[in-house]
Amino acid sequence: MAMLPTEQTKAAATPAAARFENIRRTYIMGTQQVHALDGVSVSFEKGEFWAIMGPSGSGKSTMLNVLGCLDRPTGGKYYLDGQDVSALDDDELSDIRLKYLGFIFQSFNLIPQLSVEENIALPLYYLGWKEEDSAKRARELAAMVGLETRLRHRPNELSGGQQQRVAIARALANDPVFMLADEPTGNLDSGTSEEIISLLKRLNRAGKTIIMVTHEPEIAQNAGKRLYMRDGLIAGIEG
Amino acid sequence: MLPSLSRLFRDIQLGIKNLLLHKLRSLLTMLGLVFGVGSVIAMLAVGEGASREALEQIRRLGSRNIIISAQKPSDEQTATNVRSFLSIYGLLYSDVTRLAETIPTLERIVPVKVIQKEGRLGKRAMDLRVVGTNADWFELVSRPLIAGRVINQSDQAGRKNVAVLTEYGARRLMATEAVIGETLRIGSNYYEVIGIVQNESAQEGAIQTPDQQTDAYIPLAVAREHFGDVFTQRKSGSQIRERVELHQIIVEVESTELVELTAAAIERQMQLYHSKKDYVVSVPLALLKQAEATKRIFNTVLGAIAGISLLVGGIGIMNIMLASVTERTREIGIRRAIGAKQRQIIAQFLIETVVLSVSGGVLGIGLGLLIPWLISKIAGMPTVVSAHSLILSLGISVSVGVIFGIYPAMRAAKLDPIDALRHE
Numbered sequence: 275m276a277m278l279p280t281e282q283t284k285a286a287a288t289p290a291a292a293r294f295e296n297i298r299r300t301y302i303m304g305t306q307q308v309h310a311l312d313g314v315s316v317s318f319e320k321g322e323f324w325a326i327m328g329p330s331g332s333g334k335s336t337m338l339n340v341l342g343c344l345d346r347p348t349g350g351k352y353y354l355d356g357q358d359v360s361a362l363d364d365d366e367l368s369d370i371r372l373k374y375l376g377f378i379f380q381s382f383n384l385i386p387q388l389s390v391e392e393n394i395a396l397p398l399y400y401l402g403w404k405e406e407d408s409a410k411r412a413r414e415l416a417a418m419v420g421l422e423t424r425l426r427h428r429p430n431e432l433s434g435g436q437q438q439r440v441a442i443a444r445a446l447a448n449d450p451v452f453m454l455a456d457e458p459t460g461n462l463d464s465g466t467s468e469e470i471i472s473l474l475k476r477l478n479r480a481g482k483t484i485i486m487v488t489h490e491p492e493i494a495q496n497a498g499k500r501l502y503m504r505d506g507l508i509a510g511i512e513g
Numbered sequence: 514m515l516p517s518l519s520r521l522f523r524d525i526q527l528g529i530k531n532l533l534l535h536k537l538r539s540l541l542t543m544l545g546l547v548f549g550v551g552s553v554i555a556m557l558a559v560g561e562g563a564s565r566e567a568l569e570q571i572r573r574l575g576s577r578n579i580i581i582s583a584q585k586p587s588d589e590q591t592a593t594n595v596r597s598f599l600s601i602y603g604l605l606y607s608d609v610t611r612l613a614e615t616i617p618t619l620e621r622i623v624p625v626k627v628i629q630k631e632g633r634l635g636k637r638a639m640d641l642r643v644v645g646t647n648a649d650w651f652e653l654v655s656r657p658l659i660a661g662r663v664i665n666q667s668d669q670a671g672r673k674n675v676a677v678l679t680e681y682g683a684r685r686l687m688a689t690e691a692v693i694g695e696t697l698r699i700g701s702n703y704y705e706v707i708g709i710v711q712n713e714s715a716q717e718g719a720i721q722t723p724d725q726q727t728d729a730y731i732p733l734a735v736a737r738e739h740f741g742d743v744f745t746q747r748k749s750g751s752q753i754r755e756r757v758e759l760h761q762i763i764v765e766v767e768s769t770e771l772v773e774l775t776a777a778a779i780e781r782q783m784q785l786y787h788s789k790k791d792y793v794v795s796v797p798l799a800l801l802k803q804a805e806a807t808k809r810i811f812n813t814v815l816g817a818i819a820g821i822s823l824l825v826g827g828i829g830i831m832n833i834m835l836a837s838v839t840e841r842t843r844e845i846g847i848r849r850a851i852g853a854k855q856r857q858i859i860a861q862f863l864i865e866t867v868v869l870s871v872s873g874g875v876l877g878i879g880l881g882l883l884i885p886w887l888i889s890k891i892a893g894m895p896t897v898v899s900a901h902s903l904i905l906s907l908g909i910s911v912s913v914g915v916i917f918g919i920y921p922a923m924r925a926a927k928l929d930p931i932d933a934l935r936h937e
Contacts, residue, residue: 339931344850344930344931368852368853368854369854371851371852373852375852379934383843383846383850383934385847385848386844387530397852400848400852405523448852
């Protein structure tokens with residue numbers, strides 16, 4: 275609990291990718307208040323690879339949702355790349371997600387009726403890119419994750435590992451400030467998990483900031499930093 | 514900024530792609546609108562065809578004309594079984610002069626005396642409707658002259674025995690157009706045939722058409738001299754004798770605005786000099802207006818039926834779109850997580866419904882063109898598919914898509930992205 279690097283790093287030239295200041299998220303369940311996040315302060319610096327761990331109900335999913343601007347904190351401040359995003363409305367949050375964030379999900383979450391290329395290009399569509407430009411970028415990203423020969427395929431024609439690589443390519447399309455991965459290997463066998471993790475590590479080495487939620491310690495070992503959650507609070511930070 | 518038109522085109526393409534994923538479902542959903550739009554256009558076409566025909570018939574009588582016809586008063590009907598009863602009714606020669614003198618808004622006044630007689634030309638014979646009238650008649654009915662000339666002022670003044678036949682009558686009597694100058698015998702009198710006019714194809718209208726196929730036109734004064742005013746009809750042993758001076762007086766009014774006023778004035782004048790109601794004043798313009806009012810009512814009823822069928826179609830679309838939203842909750846969640854705004858989700862689903870409804874509308878237009886064509890072909894009824902009914906249908910299809918698509922689209926957009934992503 276003593277490890278709060280927030281104040282010290284604040285003066286750094288580049289702002290943190292994401293910084294929580296006493297973030298709270300309270301749900302009302304019937305008459306009971308549930309503190310999913312009970313005053314969390316943490317700073318995720320650019321270029322870092324974090325693993326967030328903790329038992330279910332510890333608040334790690336809520337943390338991911340708040341970090342991903344899918345959920346708004348009930349209290350505290352959230353600075354994303356130096357910008358206060360804790361009190362934005364739905365449209366503004368959508369815009370933040372579109373421009374600064376990339377999501378990778380456990381169940382890949384590709385759109386089944388779209389081809390690999392179209393799935394990768396989806397964020398660019400919402401960014402208003404021209405079709406030629408976004409198709410070109412999608413092909414480059416597909417090549418980067420080793421799927422340049424699968425551009426016209428549908429997600430259901432690909433293996434799980436391939437689908438997750440499409441999802442990673444999609445998350446990279448908008449060149450996000452940080453990538454959020456929610457149990458990215460949860461639906462994959464160990465061999466494929468390895469493959470995906472090494473891809474993430476490669477991206478991190480190339481400068482990408484990655485925040486990953488996982489409950490598997492051996493997966494978390496790959497991250498440079500590990501954050502342990504318990505009862506809506508940070509139980510510890512490693513690395 | 515981005516070229517929004519090509520973007521819209523992309524959105525529409527995506528919409529079509531999504532709809533094609535469920536071809537049968539999309540087709541069945543469209544059917545409601547196909548039949549709705551199709552039946553609306555077809556009904557409008559049949560209605561328009563029928564009413565246009567009726568309006569044309571009335572218009573042919575002349576919108577500036579007022580027709581005063583002799584009518585046997587009803588209280589005399591009981592006397593028909595009395596032998597040799599002479600009933601006196603109808604329009605008078607003096608009515609013509611009086612109307613001409615008292616009503617200033619008349620442009621023309623045409624008296625008509627009708628006698629049914631057999632006409633003979635050489636060996637051939639046919640039953641004619643002998644019409645005693647004046648030169649103005651031909652101006653009034655404006656029937657194209659085929660050969661010769663029509664009756665003129667000097668024929669009238671000189672009481673010449675001349676007759677103008679219709680094309681039909683001329684053919685029947687002579688089977689050639691060289692009848693001009695021949696002598697036509699009507700009853701015991703002889704007439705020189707001076708001209709042939711085109712006959713109006715006989716159609717049964719709401720009111721008696723002023724001319725018929727078997728007409729033979731002669732100067733009124735001649736008709737009066739030759740046939741008198743008393744007509745005898747023999748019916749199953751009894752004789753009906755009638756004294757009718759004129760059967761019709763057709764007047765043309767200066768302008769359409771004055772028609773109703775003039776008709777009222779004529780009615781008053783006639784009342785003054787006719788103790789019995791032995792005449793009818795009919796105003797084609799009034800009939801025209803009435804027919805147009807009927808048409809409006811018809812269109813309103815049609816509109817209501819169309820509205821109901823389109824409502825049903827729209828509900829069908831809404832139902833399917835709601836199902837589609839539920840089915841694609843996950844997709845909505847993904848799009849929202851990636852950064853799609855609520856209004857972009859709304860647009861996506863709305864485009865899909867509009868594509869669906871417009872496709873239905875276009876197919877409906879096809880059906881709406883086919884049905885009237887078949888009706889005309891098979892039943893021989895006139896149908897008119899108006900361009901505005903097509904444009905209207907397309908407009909309605911778009912509106913149905915928007916109105917019934919907006920709720921499912923809003924529902925999709927309002928989904929919480931986190932819940933939507935978790936949806937199985």
